[in-house]
Amino acid sequence: MSNEDYLKDISEIKNLMNKSSRFISLSGLTGILAGIYALIGAAVTYYFVTTYSYGTLLLDGWVFKTIVFILFMVAFLSIVTGIYLTTKKAKKNGEKIWDTSSRRLIFNFLIPLVVGGLYILIILSQGRYGQTGGLMLIFYGLALINASKYSIGNIKYLGYCEVILGLLATLYPGYGFWIWVVGFGFMHIIYGTYMHFKYDVK
Amino acid sequence: MSIITNINKVFDHRIRLGIMSVLMVNEYADFKTLKALLDATDGNLASHTKALEKAEYITVEKQFIDRKPNTRYSVTKLGQAEFKKHINALEKLIKKQ
Numbered sequence: 001m002s003n004e005d006y007l008k009d010i011s012e013i014k015n016l017m018n019k020s021s022r023f024i025s026l027s028g029l030t031g032i033l034a035g036i037y038a039l040i041g042a043a044v045t046y047y048f049v050t051t052y053s054y055g056t057l058l059l060d061g062w063v064f065k066t067i068v069f070i071l072f073m074v075a076f077l078s079i080v081t082g083i084y085l086t087t088k089k090a091k092k093n094g095e096k097i098w099d100t101s102s103r104r105l106i107f108n109f110l111i112p113l114v115v116g117g118l119y120i121l122i123i124l125s126q127g128r129y130g131q132t133g134g135l136m137l138i139f140y141g142l143a144l145i146n147a148s149k150y151s152i153g154n155i156k157y158l159g160y161c162e163v164i165l166g167l168l169a170t171l172y173p174g175y176g177f178w179i180w181v182v183g184f185g186f187m188h189i190i191y192g193t194y195m196h197f198k199y200d201v202k
Numbered sequence: 203m204s205i206i207t208n209i210n211k212v213f214d215h216r217i218r219l220g221i222m223s224v225l226m227v228n229e230y231a232d233f234k235t236l237k238a239l240l241d242a243t244d245g246n247l248a249s250h251t252k253a254l255e256k257a258e259y260i261t262v263e264k265q266f267i268d269r270k271p272n273t274r275y276s277v278t279k280l281g282q283a284e285f286k287k288h289i290n291a292l293e294k295l296i297k298k299q
Contacts, residue, residue, distance in 0.1 A: 003296060006295055010296070100235060
């Protein structure tokens with residue numbers, strides 16, 4: 001075999017190792033749009049809280065219920081956008097959308113996220129909602145770090161940033177809202193833009 | 203000459219290298235997954251997995267999932283060590299020339 005054949009072997013090996021263990025058709029655009037949804041949601045929330053509840057929140061008030069609704073809308077829209085853009089990109093890459101690697105990615109992403117979600121619901125029911133924003137960031141960050149082993153490796157850096165921001169938010173609950181805006185809004189937009197230019201625009 | 207001795211004849215085929223690559227980074231892979239990833243035919247893949255099995259580089263586990271036969275492959279410790287040696291030898295060859 002010639003040198004070129006060996007080189008081809010090595011690159012084929014690398015390619016197969018990646019293809020069989022990682023799902024890489026994540027789109028940077030999803031990150032950008034998710035960040036924008038989060039910012040819009042946060043702006044609406046800010047408007048409601050400052051206009052109708054004078055800076056204090058009651059758990060059974062309609063303002064709180066509206067905020068929870070906005071939060072779910074942001075999550076829902078982000079997921080739908082994610083599924084749509086990922087399917088599109090996977091088709092372009094010739095990667096299957098629902099195979100072992102994407103299943104493994106979603107499963108490992110959901111473990112910390114579901115545990116965190118349940119934990120947040122539990123402490124909300126105990127009336128300690130000062131920590132919510134920070135906890136969301138921490139568990140979301142852990143979910144990203146956990147999922148990074150099964151996808152593009154560098155989403156773990158976004159995870160680290162979210163965890164650090166989450167810890168800061170729990171340390172300074174007064175700034176929880178603004179740190180949430182930075183974590184879910186700006187970080188997503190910055191990271192999504194970086195991903196978009198690194199992987200999608202060529 | 204010592205480099206050449208580390209080039210493993212058992213791996214001297216695209217499909218075999220592919221099988222090993224997939225199994226190195228996955229706990230196991232079944233026949234269908236390997237077939238799709240390597241773009242190989244049934245008979246072709248079967249003969250290569252058999253060769254690797256005979257060298258004791260991979261293990262085969264047959265079972266039934268929903269009453270359908272399912273064949274799972276995973277790499278052995280020996281296979282892992284031999285594959286690493288092979289890759290190192292390949293890399294050295296490339297660097298030398």
